[in-house]
Amino acid sequence: MRVALLVPGPFDTISGGYIYDRRLVGGLRALGHGVEVVELPGRHPLPDDAATEGARAALAAVPEGTRIVVDGLGLPAFAPLAEDLAARGAIGLIHHPTALEHGNPGPVRDALREAERALFPRLARLVATSPLTARRLAPEFEVDPARIGVVEPGTDPAPRSPGSGGVGCAILALGSLIPRKGHDVLLRALATLFDLDWTLTIAGGARDPVYAHGLSALAEELGIAQRVTFAGEVDGAALEALWQRTDVFALASHWEGYGMAVAEALARGLPVAVASGGALAELVPVEAGVVSPPGDVVSLGKAMRRVVFDTELRAGMAEAAWSAGQKLPRWEDRAAAFVAELERG
Numbered sequence: 570m571r572v573a574l575l576v577p578g579p580f581d582t583i584s585g586g587y588i589y590d591r592r593l594v595g596g597l598r599a600l601g602h603g604v605e606v607v608e609l610p611g612r613h614p615l616p617d618d619a620a621t622e623g624a625r626a627a628l629a630a631v632p633e634g635t636r637i638v639v640d641g642l643g644l645p646a647f648a649p650l651a652e653d654l655a656a657r658g659a660i661g662l663i664h665h666p667t668a669l670e671h672g673n674p675g676p677v678r679d680a681l682r683e684a685e686r687a688l689f690p691r692l693a694r695l696v697a698t699s700p701l702t703a704r705r706l707a708p709e710f711e712v713d714p715a716r717i718g719v720v721e722p723g724t725d726p727a728p729r730s731p732g733s734g735g736v737g738c739a740i741l742a743l744g745s746l747i748p749r750k751g752h753d754v755l756l757r758a759l760a761t762l763f764d765l766d767w768t769l770t771i772a773g774g775a776r777d778p779v780y781a782h783g784l785s786a787l788a789e790e791l792g793i794a795q796r797v798t799f800a801g802e803v804d805g806a807a808l809e810a811l812w813q814r815t816d817v818f819a820l821a822s823h824w825e826g827y828g829m830a831v832a833e834a835l836a837r838g839l840p841v842a843v844a845s846g847g848a849l850a851e852l853v854p855v856e857a858g859v860v861s862p863p864g865d866v867v868s869l870g871k872a873m874r875r876v877v878f879d880t881e882l883r884a885g886m887a888e889a890a891w892s893a894g895q896k897l898p899r900w901e902d903r904a905a906a907f908v909a910e911l912e913r914g
Contacts, residue, residue: 570908571603573631574662575624576640578608583774583802584745585829586664589698589722590640596904607631609643614667615677616646628653636911638662638696645684651691658693660914665702665826665847666710672748672780672823686710694914696720696907699827699848718910722829723900729891730837732816737766738877740842741815743808743830744822745773746781746799751821751844753780753787754866758821760791761870765877767796769819772811774802812837816883817876822846823863838891840883842873856889 576590597604607627611620624646631637637659639647644661647654668682689695689710696718697703707714733739740759744750752771759769775781781799788794803811818834818841825831825847832852834841841858843849850860859872876883 570911571605571632571635572597572638572911573605573607573635574638574640575607575609575627575631575643577613577620577643578610580606580608583804584776585722585827586640586642588829589664590662592723592900593904593907596900597907600904600908602908605631605635609646611646614642614645614670614681616648620646621649625650628657631657636660636914638911641665642667644688645681648684648687651688654688655691655693658914660911661689661692661695663695663697663702663706663826665698665824666705669705669824669847670749671751671846672777692716694718694910696910697826698722699851701848701851702826716914718913720903720906720910721898722827722832723903724832724836724894724897725900727833727836727894728813730813730815730839733814737768738883739814739816740767740769740819740877741811741817741834742769742771742819742821743773743833744771744820745776746771746784747777748780749823751823751846751863752784754821754844754864754869755819756784756787756791756793756797757866758869758873759796760793761866762874762877763792765874767877768798769793769796770798770800770811770815772800772803772808812839815839817842817873819843819873820849821861821863821869822849825849828852832894832897835890835894836897838887838894840876840886840890842869842876844869854889854893857886857893858890 594604610623611617641663689712694716703717703719706712788797818839821844823846828849844863845860846863861868
């Protein structure tokens with residue numbers, strides 16, 4: 570099979586969605602399929618003229634007979650090309666609909682929803698990265714449920730995290746510095762635990778520089794700046810070193826299409842503290858962590874107090890997390906599952 574993956578550039582961006590795409594491409598190639606990655610220029614997901622023209626040129630350049638897969642982040646740029654996508658049997662890879670991105674102004678959300686409602690029903694198939702996202706596509710975007718599939722992300726076998734070994738609780742939050750990730754909610758929740766010994770490392774690129782600057786200012790305002798480290802984009806050995814000295818993983822996202830970072834935490838046997846935004850509540854077993862409503866600082870703070878203070882409780886959660894993490898899908902079978910979805914399209 571020949572496949573063209575059309576995705577906003579740069580393809581080496583560090584984020585859950587791009588990691589999924591890269592692992593998928595690697596898996597497809599390992600199975601013997603020919604895969605071309607086409608980086609789309611311009612602004613995404615709300616496209617500018619460069620994005621729209623880039624989408625038109627990219628689609629025209631894909632040879633006939635090649636299966637076209639468009640990453641959902643780039644799909645709105647193809648709104649004027651809905652008929653062309655339909656004629657080519659294009660498939661959408663939906664991490665989560667861009668219209669659901671938290672923090673966008675109303676007119677932006679409306680424009681993205683209009684584009685996705687026009688495009689999604691015209692595609693030969695939509696492949697979502699979680700059952701929750703798949704369930705929302707039919708009623709909210711008028712997609713035939715028979716044309717929706719799910720291929721969840723995988724995990725790699727990983728060493729169990731021994732923790733910081735210190736007297737306090739080392740907390741890790743992994744995610745781009747954008748409003749949807751709710752890092753501000755996490756900072757406010759942790760600020761209520763002024764009497765407990767904890768530190769927080771936030772690892773993620775500043776994709777929204779204004780929001781990122783606001784987080785630093787918020788930490789200062791809350792009087793917790795000395796406890797918080799903004800590590801920036803971290804991957805490879807440096808990221809694994811962070812995992813290995815972490816006691817609790819936290820993510821206060823308003824919405825996650827799946828929650829790859831949470832899955833990685835479970836795979837390493839880490840207790841987790843998350844908001845129930847999107848698929849996170851379905852991913853985390855009740856014994857493995859605490860789940861609070863999105864945006865609820867008080868609830869998250871109270872839940873994390875127990876986890877930070879009670880080391881015995883934390884140890885029990887770590888056992889449950891390790892057990893759950895070993896049952897998660899592995900990357901080695903994700904490509905075959907995706908091929909099966911392509912063949913249904």
